[in-house]
Amino acid sequence: MDYKALAQQTAQEILGYYQDTSGWKVVKNSKKITVSSKASKKFHGNLYRVEAMIPESTSKLSDFLFKPENRVTWDKSLKMYNMVLKIDLDTFLCHTITESFAMGSISPRDFINLVSVKHYEGNMDVISSTSVDFPAYPPSSSYIRGYNHACGYICLPVQENPAYSKLVMFVQTEMRGKLAPSIIETTMPSNLRNSTLLPGTAVIV
DSSP states (O other): OOHHHHHHHHHHHHHHHHHOOSSOEEEEEOSSEEEEEEEOSSSSSEEEEEEEEESSOHHHHHHHHHOGGGHHHHBTTEEEEEEEEEEETTEEEEEEEEOOBTTTTBOOEEEEEEEEEEEETTTEEEEEEEEOOOTTSOOOTTSEEOEEOSEEEEEEEETTEEEEEEEEEEEOEEOOSSOOHHHHHHHHHHHHHHSBBOTTSOBOO
């Protein structure tokens, strides 16, 4: 598999989601964070858009979000996040295992994701992720193997205050298993809002 080409394609998809301003419905809102959704074109589920302002420079924020050793320190939805193949400085494969959520009604899932960071004009960074097959880590009987369609983060400076960054996250996760869509649609916005904390900053996801 050409992982570099797939990473580039995924980053372009994330940019496309960011530029698409139509059809989003706000499903969770607070002073610090807004969660919106629309029907995914990838599967029978939703694409979620999460926006927040972070009191950190874009370069520091994207570096912190990208490094695998940091992930479980701020992403409270994960119990494990391991890099299993380093492709280059900006691209790797990881194996993740989630915590259960929705009061245990959604059991832990595991994923194999291709993760990359791309740098664009205007000091904008895109951290993208999409699920792939990796023979060294086949599905096991211990967890249901989920699938992440193009997901990711966009980090860019706030023009009027470069010490702050705008963070926009996109998630479209296919949980798989025997789950009613209504359970996911009901619980996902709150899970996105509550599961992730960056130490010393506003709540982000």
